[in-house]
Amino acid sequence: MAGRRRLPAGSRTELPPLKIIRKILLLQVAYYAGATVLILFTTVVYGTPFSLNLVFGWDYLRGDTTVGWILGLVWMLNCFISVIFLLLFVSRSKLVPDFALTIHFLHLVATTFYTHSLPSNLLWWGLQFASAGMMIFVGMWACQHRELRPITFTGLEGSSQAGSSSQQTGGDSQQESSFGRGRGRERSLQNEYEMDRLKANGEHAV
Incomplete structure (x- = not known):
């Protein structure tokens, strides 16, 4: 067949x-x-x-x-x-x-x-x-x-705008976290420097 x-x-x-x-x-x-x-x-x-x-x-x-x-x-x-x-x-x-x-x-x-x-x-x-x-x-x-009129895709534009905003917020959070870590490191270095000064003063006093 x-x-x-x-x-x-x-x-x-x-x-x-x-x-x-x-x-x-x-x-x-x-x-x-x-x-x-x-x-x-x-x-x-x-x-x-x-x-x-x-x-x-x-x-x-x-x-x-x-x-x-x-x-x-x-x-x-x-x-x-x-x-x-x-x-x-x-x-x-x-x-x-x-x-x-x-x-x-x-x-x-x-x-x-x-x-x-x-x-x-x-x-x-x-x-x-x-x-x-x-x-x-x-x-x-x-x-x-x-x-021949250009076709606009609103969904893709919205997703691209959302992606750019998320990248911007992610960059801000990374900057804040790095800034926080930098401040913490500065505080620890300052505490160590003060401890060294106290030890040096105690040895001079003895």
């Missing part, structure tokens, strides 16, 4: 499929939530009615209208906000490109199903490539910056 093939250490618990799917869903919901809030705020300020076509449609992203350019800026701002969620949910720089590209691919699928047609606007495609590239670049930089 052939032996069972052993998997490498950490391969079972590193990124299980259910965990990957959960992270993708959370990132996609956060991506659309951020875009919806920004677009809703923009429509209120601009004075235009809000509709889901502004979120899932592609026909409004046009280069010959003010609304199209405003939507483009809003989507680019949303990609920077999505970097925060990548930092929270992914937190590993080598996985950022996969999740960022997955977010934009699912957005393409959602847009195609919502409009029943494949996007044919060049500004929409250019915006997706620019947003994905910016999300990957900023996301990897943020994750690497957090991975």
Whole structure:
């Protein structure tokens, strides 16, 4: 009977499929939530009615209208906000490109199903490539910056401080004991000197 093939250490618990799917869903919901809030705020300020076509449609992203350019800026701002969620949910720089590209691919699928047609606007495609590239670049930089932060060990610092304090107290006690022994030796020498003087005076008197 052939032996069972052993998997490498950490391969079972590193990124299980259910965990990957959960992270993708959370990132996609956060991506659309951020875009919806920004677009809703923009429509209120601009004075235009809000509709889901502004979120899932592609026909409004046009280069010959003010609304199209405003939507483009809003989507680019949303990609920077999505970097925060990548930092929270992914937190590993080598996985950022996969999740960022997955977010934009699912957005393409959602847009195609919502409009029943494949996007044919060049500004929409250019915006997706620019947003994905910016999300990957900023996301990897943020994750690497957090991975390279120095780690402080409070336990080792406390033990080193305790060791230094114990060494200091030990040195003080040794100094005190040596000082005490020195004083005792001086007293014994003084007593011997006085005894010798008494003996010498007694011999002179005889």
